Amino acid sequence: MKIKKVYNNNVILTENEQGQEMVVMGRGLAFGQQKGDVVHDDKVEKTFVLEDHAVSEKLAELLKDVPEKFLELSEQIISMAKQELGVKLDDYLYVALTDHLNFALHRHKQGLRLQNALSWEIRKYYRAEFDVALKALDIIREETGMELEEDEAASITLHLVNSQMSGEKLDSIVQVVTIVNDLLTIVKYHFGIELDEKSLNYERFVTHLRFFAWRLIRNERASYDTGDDFLFNQVKQQYRQAYECSRKMAAYVENTYEWTVSKDEMIYLTVHVHRVTSRATME
Incomplete structure (x- = not known):
């Protein structure tokens, strides 16, 4: 292995036989060394591969x-x-x-x-x-x-x-967490219940909300939006309380982020809200 770059006396950049760049560390590994010199294998303590x-x-x-x-x-x-x-x-x-x-x-x-x-x-x-x-x-x-x-x-x-989430910034992650938390709070207050955070329905709901929040902050419209009025009206009638809750969630999103929630998204939100709250509201 030959040195491609010296970071300091103990850390260098080189590459393996597959041509992948490696950061190599070892006490005094690069002392007196420069680009093009051969790496002293006996001084190598740690290596890890970088693809970028x-x-x-x-x-x-x-x-x-x-x-x-x-x-x-x-x-x-x-x-x-x-x-x-x-x-x-x-x-x-x-x-x-x-x-x-x-x-x-x-x-x-x-x-x-x-x-x-x-x-x-x-x-x-x-x-x-x-x-x-x-x-x-x-x-x-x-x-x-x-x-x-x-x-x-x-x-x-x-x-x-x-x-x-390659390419995403930390403030985007924070924003997603905030959106998910706010939407869950709306559900809790609407139904006046605590959600079972250990349930599979809760895990599914949070996962859905996270993907929803990512699309929101990236300004990505869902590719599956069909505008199915029949299914929308059916879900609206069958799960009235969950639908009313979903309307509040949609209003929060529209007022806070100027994002219009589609009918298909309302269907998914309503079904998830119903699932995550049905057992608690029956007790």
Whole structure:
């Protein structure tokens, strides 16, 4: 392997036999070395593959100011997250999480705690990612001796979710969480009930609301909109209470985001609302 770029004395960029770029780390690995030199294999401690060249450039910029120990910490967390979640995570997570951990641990040393206003909602709507983020806090504690608050788990969760939505910004994730939370609140107040958050119907409903919220903020119209008046009127009559609730949800969306909810979307919302509330309202 030959060095393509030296980040600092301990981190370089090279590529494997398949032509994939790799970030390679090791104490003193790049000391006195430069582009084109052969990598000293005996000094290599960690390697990970990057599919996006632009990410390696951003990582290089970041490592000018951030110690590589935070990249090592990120690599441990990302490897664990991939295994636990069983999903592909965007390469940019190495940059975003390394930067976040550097900032978070620096704040912790200074005794500064920033509360995540959406911590409760994030924990509820992204349970799998939040559980992984809690394990990340364990890794951080084991590696640094610092005990970060659960609010930091919520922030790490957003990075994990964002990494699965390649190209999306964190503020978009936050906006989706806000929309879903507001719509669920409308359902709770309309029926005067607490929803069973452990039920399959609840999970389906939240999943539907998340996709609905993503389409809303991306300004994407549903491709399946048929304008089926017969089915719309049938659902409206059969599930009257759920339909009235869906009307309130549609009004919130239209007033807040200037987004007109289609008839097909009203059908889906009404059916989901009925399913998620039917058992509770019969009790």
